Amino acid sequence: MLTLPCPFCGQRDETEFANAGPTKPPRPDAKVTDSDWIDWLTVPVNPIGYVEEKWWHAKGCGKWFTLNRHTVTHDVTTTDGQST
Amino acid sequence: MGKFSAFSLAWNALSHHRNWPRYWKNPPLAKKYDVLIIGAGGHGLATAHYLAKNHGITNVAVLEKGWLGGGNIARNTVTIRSNYLRDESIPFFVKSVSLFEGLAKDLNFNLMYSKRSMIDVVQTYPKMREIRRRMMNGYLHGSSYSSIDVAELRRRVPALTGGGPDTRLPIIGAMVHKEAAVCRHDGVAWGYARSASSRGVEIHQHTEVKSLLRDTDGTIKGVETNRGTVLADKVAVVVSGHTTTITETAGLRLPVKSFNLAAFVSEPVKPLIDVIVNCPDLGVYLNQSDKGELVIGGAPDAGQSFRRDIKQTVFEDAVVTMLELFPAFRRLKLLRQWGGVLDIAHDATPIISATDIPGLFVSCGWWGGFKAVPAGGYTLAHLIATGQPHDLAAPFTLNRFRHLDFIVESGTTTAR
Numbered sequence: 250m251l252t253l254p255c256p257f258c259g260q261r262d263e264t265e266f267a268n269a270g271p272t273k274p275p276r277p278d279a280k281v282t283d284s285d286w287i288d289w290l291t292v293p294v295n296p297i298g299y300v301e302e303k304w305w306h307a308k309g310c311g312k313w314f315t316l317n318r319h320t321v322t323h324d325v326t327t328t329d330g331q332s333t
Numbered sequence: 334m335g336k337f338s339a340f341s342l343a344w345n346a347l348s349h350h351r352n353w354p355r356y357w358k359n360p361p362l363a364k365k366y367d368v369l370i371i372g373a374g375g376h377g378l379a380t381a382h383y384l385a386k387n388h389g390i391t392n393v394a395v396l397e398k399g400w401l402g403g404g405n406i407a408r409n410t411v412t413i414r415s416n417y418l419r420d421e422s423i424p425f426f427v428k429s430v431s432l433f434e435g436l437a438k439d440l441n442f443n444l445m446y447s448k449r450s451m452i453d454v455v456q457t458y459p460k461m462r463e464i465r466r467r468m469m470n471g472y473l474h475g476s477s478y479s480s481i482d483v484a485e486l487r488r489r490v491p492a493l494t495g496g497g498p499d500t501r502l503p504i505i506g507a508m509v510h511k512e513a514a515v516c517r518h519d520g521v522a523w524g525y526a527r528s529a530s531s532r533g534v535e536i537h538q539h540t541e542v543k544s545l546l547r548d549t550d551g552t553i554k555g556v557e558t559n560r561g562t563v564l565a566d567k568v569a570v571v572v573s574g575h576t577t578t579i580t581e582t583a584g585l586r587l588p589v590k591s592f593n594l595a596a597f598v599s600e601p602v603k604p605l606i607d608v609i610v611n612c613p614d615l616g617v618y619l620n621q622s623d624k625g626e627l628v629i630g631g632a633p634d635a636g637q638s639f640r641r642d643i644k645q646t647v648f649e650d651a652v653v654t655m656l657e658l659f660p661a662f663r664r665l666k667l668l669r670q671w672g673g674v675l676d677i678a679h680d681a682t683p684i685i686s687a688t689d690i691p692g693l694f695v696s697c698g699w700w701g702g703f704k705a706v707p708a709g710g711y712t713l714a715h716l717i718a719t720g721q722p723h724d725l726a727a728p729f730t731l732n733r734f735r736h737l738d739f740i741v742e743s744g745t746t747t748a749r
Binding site: 250251263264266267268270271284287288290291292293295297300302318320321323 | 734
């Protein structure tokens with residue numbers, strides 16, 4: 250069973266969490282071109298490897314947090330590279 | 334390529350069935366083709382078939398990393414249906430369902446096509462409202478969807494003994510989609526491959542495309558494979574969940590994410606369920622195969638994934654929810670489980686489109702793309718041959734992301 254590191258509750262079962270997809274780069278400012286704006290808005294990263302993604306401890310404390318998870322091995326590290 | 338018939342069966346019986354011709358040829362890999370199709374799955378092979386049959390383009394090679402029909406065409410739950418929501422989607426899937434109906438004859442290949450209705454078991458009022466909305470839109474486009482009451486549902490699916498008035502989610506009604514069918518999924522790949530090969534299309538298995546090659550003017554030039562460079566002016570990427578992996582080698586990013594969707598089968602039992610049962614409120618669906626196995630599918634794994642197995646939590650969720658409605662299945666042994674990598678855009682509508690790279694076409698975002706194999710191949714072949722999207726698939730281009738003109742089908746697939 251995959252467990253995820255909630256910053257408040259510690260390692261918890263993945264069934265307590267909701268996945269909110271990969272994180273986006275910072276929102277572009279108003280000078281952005283149309284194509285870059287559409288790109289930012291609609292194109293997610295889809296790597297075979299580590300993806301930085303958001304999770305919500307929906308059935309726990311309600312904390313939102315970010316981690317890196319490998320899309321093949323499900324290996325999880327925190328965003329500063331710490332293994333969990 | 335011999336024609337399959339009662340006569341050829343009798344003729345080959347005389348030689349103890351040792352002299353049947355091979356389904357497809359294995360010619361050497363040439364340096365250049367008119368069209369390259371990456372991926373010998375359902376959609377790729379269907380595209381090759383319709384390119385040759387409808388457009389007379391036969392200098393085509395289908396390149397496959399593994400073996401023919403070994404990807405998602407071997408990993409789906411064989412449901413063919415057209416009960417979608419949007420005006421843009423329904424005619425496309427209606428076309429696909431009707432192509433499936435005549436496909437065995439078209440391909441001269443027994444697909445064990447079996448029309449058998451899909452019944453949606455409804456347990457919440459929001460789902461009932463959503464599904465009635467689909468029923469009315471279906472009427473407009475020739476996709477039938479009709480409401481039945483709980484007594485009629487239990488008459489048609491006697492194994493459905495759970496979901497009574499005292500349970501967590503009592504059944505409040507059901508919806509029948511009459512056109513729904515199942516067929517032999519491997520047969521679809523083999524039939525299309527045999528037909529395409531007999532018309533001159535080459536199929537190269539164990540030929541992995543490592544990267545796409547672009548000319549100095551930015552147009553597509555060919556592909557780099559583990560068997561060397563292959564050139565072509567037109568390349569179609571038809572590789573389901575690994576679409577972005579391939580297109581990113583040419584610097585093209587696409588609005589899709591890949592997920593793992595899994596299924597499993599029980600031991601074979603006597604005929605028990607003669608329809609496809611879909612339980613959208615529980616996220617589980619099942620049908621019974623010709624061998625008698627119950628083919629059961631559940632919800633996708635939550636995060637992006639490139640795995641081809643099933644996660645224990647997904648498996649347990651599907652089994653537990655299924656047992657709420659079918660308590661008698663508690664005693665069934667489960668034999669096999671598997672998963673596939675599917676890609677999906679956030680509006681859950683497929684993409685059949687030319688791209689910013691001239692000569693490069695993509696067919697992706699199918700999620701469960703089995704039902705769409707004939708129409709997907711039919712319209713992609715039209716796009717490759719004429720350069721213009723087919724009317725049925727015109728709403729499915731990448732332009733809809735440019736104009737933020739989404740066709741939101743989330744909720745009508747298992748992706749919710």
